[in-house]
Amino acid sequence: MASDLMLFQVSSIVALIGMGLGWRGVMTRYSGFYDLPTAWSMMFWGILIGGFYGNLGDSFLLIPAYESGGFPSLNFIISLLLAVTVHLILRRKKIRMGGSQPTTGWALGLSVGGMLGMFAIYRILQINEFSITLAGSVALIAIASPRSHALIFANHGYRMLLGQRWRAVIHTFFWSTMTIASIYSAIFNPIIWLFVIPFILLAEKRAHDWVWAAIPKPARRRLRRIWADAARERLNEEE
Numbered sequence: 001m002a003s004d005l006m007l008f009q010v011s012s013i014v015a016l017i018g019m020g021l022g023w024r025g026v027m028t029r030y031s032g033f034y035d036l037p038t039a040w041s042m043m044f045w046g047i048l049i050g051g052f053y054g055n056l057g058d059s060f061l062l063i064p065a066y067e068s069g070g071f072p073s074l075n076f077i078i079s080l081l082l083a084v085t086v087h088l089i090l091r092r093k094k095i096r097m098g099g100s101q102p103t104t105g106w107a108l109g110l111s112v113g114g115m116l117g118m119f120a121i122y123r124i125l126q127i128n129e130f131s132i133t134l135a136g137s138v139a140l141i142a143i144a145s146p147r148s149h150a151l152i153f154a155n156h157g158y159r160m161l162l163g164q165r166w167r168a169v170i171h172t173f174f175w176s177t178m179t180i181a182s183i184y185s186a187i188f189n190p191i192i193w194l195f196v197i198p199f200i201l202l203a204e205k206r207a208h209d210w211v212w213a214a215i216p217k218p219a220r221r222r223l224r225r226i227w228a229d230a231a232r233e234r235l236n237e238e239e
Contacts, residue, residue, distance in 0.1 A: 007125045015118035018142030019043075022110045022150050026207050027103070033219040034211070035100040039107035045089065046111025053082055053112060054119035062123055062184050071184065075177055082112075083156075083173035087165070090157050101157025102214040106150045106207075113149030116180065117141045124187055133190060140193055141183060144200060148179045151203045158210035 027039070060074045089108065090101045121138050128134050152175045159168035186192040215223065 004126070007122055011118050011122035011125060014121055014138060014142045015114045015146075018117060019110050019114035019146045021143060022113075022146040023107075026150075026154075026204070026211055027106060029208070030103075030211055030215060030223070033215050033223050034103040035095075035098045035214075038095060038098070038100055039103050042089075042104050042108040043111045046108045047115060049082075049085060049108075050112035050115025053078070054116040057116060057180055057184070058119040058123055061180065062120060062187075065184055065188070066127065071181055075181055079177040079180065080173050082176050083169050086153055086156055086172055087160075087169050090153075090160055091165075096160075099161060099216070100214050101160045102154045102210040103157070104214075105153035105155075105157035106211065109150035109153030110146045112153070113146035116149070116183075117145030120145070120183060120187065137187060137190060140186070140197075144193075144196060145179075145183055147204070148183075148196075148200055149176075151200065151207055152176060152179065154207055154210045155203075158213055161213055 056074075056078050060078070061071055064072055086105070086108065089095075090105055095101055095104050120141050124134065124137065124141075152172055155175075156168045156172045159165075159171065182192060182196045186196060212220070
């Protein structure tokens, strides 16, 4: 029991670190210019949804994969339920009125992906003996799972801003299916990370456009002035 408790604590801490790293970069760059209270509230709801999502993935996908070496078709059902749930959350009136679907989606995705990663990390630590490969897998899951889900949900919110509701659900369903299958497959074959990481890096370049769309136009002008002033200050310091 004590050993399981320790593994749960380790997996929780590692997953929280991954969620914290996922907040940096995209969200911190635009801090103060989007609906931050709603984004933080989505972190809480994402933990609840992600706990359910991660438990389903662990029970019906990851454990059967250890036992039989394959992924059941339940992956499609779980991912479809997730896509519909995300859409129902992002279409709430408060979120739609503020146009904050992309930033809200990013925060929601971080916590959902973090919980999925926590379950996966706990399971592989419980089943496997410690090794350098295992430590690398744990680190990659902790970083990739929150980040990839944040990108998927932020894109979902961006497509909602464009009025592409059904397309948003379909895209989230497809990429969620691919993401959970890739993360679980990489546990057994670490080479798969070589294909997963480039997709995350490419998508993150687009994420700035998605988050930018959630910032009100008056705030965009102020933010541009702040960036311009900061650039001039750096130029003067270099001179």
